[in-house]
Amino acid sequence: MNNTIKENWLDTKQRIDKANPDGKEITVIAVTKTHSRETIETALSLGLTEIGENKAQEFVDKYEMLESRKENIHWHMIGHLQRNKVKYVVGKTRLIHSLDSMRLAKEIEKRAAGEGLSVDTLLQVNVVKEDSKYGIFLEDAVSFLKNMEKFQHLRIRGLMTMAPYYEDPEKTRKCFRDLKNLFDQLKKEPFQNVQMEHLSMGMSNDYEIAIEEGSNMVRLGRTLFGERPKL
Numbered sequence: 015m016n017n018t019i020k021e022n023w024l025d026t027k028q029r030i031d032k033a034n035p036d037g038k039e040i041t042v043i044a045v046t047k048t049h050s051r052e053t054i055e056t057a058l059s060l061g062l063t064e065i066g067e068n069k070a071q072e073f074v075d076k077y078e079m080l081e082s083r084k085e086n087i088h089w090h091m092i093g094h095l096q097r098n099k100v101k102y103v104v105g106k107t108r109l110i111h112s113l114d115s116m117r118l119a120k121e122i123e124k125r126a127a128g129e130g131l132s133v134d135t136l137l138q139v140n141v142v143k144e145d146s147k148y149g150i151f152l153e154d155a156v157s158f159l160k161n162m163e164k165f166q167h168l169r170i171r172g173l174m175t176m177a178p179y180y181e182d183p184e185k186t187r188k189c190f191r192d193l194k195n196l197f198d199q200l201k202k203e204p205f206q207n208v209q210m211e212h213l214s215m216g217m218s219n220d221y222e223i224a225i226e227e228g229s230n231m232v233r234l235g236r237t238l239f240g241e242r243p244k245l
């Protein structure tokens with residue numbers, strides 16, 4: 015098992031390098047949802063320090079299980095976060111990738127203020143307006159970010175999207191390009207509490223295309239750890 019993950023990672027690294035001929039820094043989030051503590055330990059041993067989970071409860075369980083390693087792990091909450099779960103997550107993450115509503119922003123601000131913390135998030139954008147996906151529409155992003163100026167404890171550090179699943183990953187290219195354009199536009203248009211540093215796009219199916227289109231943060235599960243057990 016360990017060796018398989020290692021081989022997968024070496025292969026993935028090569029593919030990332032190929033999609034990134036200029037050698038820009040690309041952060042890899044190892045998505046360990048449904049996987050065990052051992053899998054996370056293996057990822058850490060390979061130098062993968064950014065660990066992503068998509069469910070608050072599973073994240074908190076794993077966080078506690080690995081509390082003794084917390085200096086070595088940077089946790090990323092990448093899935094939709096319900097407001098009643100915010101209190102369990104605040105203070106434990108390097109980045110929440112799934113800021114997808116004003117109500118969630120207010121709850122994060124409130125909890126972060128209560129603990130005297132500053133919480134880094136990414137604005138999740140639903141580029142293709144899929145009903146099944148969370149996120150702010152592209153054309154609403156600027157006004158949403160203006161509204162973030164009033165917050166003292168929640169910070170926006172970039173954008174995140176999930177492309178639709180296509181049999182042919184080439185079809186995701188436009189979605190990634192549209193988000194990169196917004197990212198570049200927002201870089202020139204500074205708001206309080208908003209910095210465009212991370213562009214989190216690309217999953218196992220489409221990360222090479224996302225990187226070609228300017229992603230600097232990819233969220234990888236299956237390509238590193240194999241297919242997840244069907245729940």
Ligand SMILES: *Cc1c(COP(=O)(O)O)cnc(C)c1O
Nearest residue numbers: 045068092217218233234235236
């Ligand atoms: C599961 C998940 C991923 C990783 O998906 P893979 O196809 O396994 O690479 C990335 N982002 C989010 C939000 C996810 O829930």
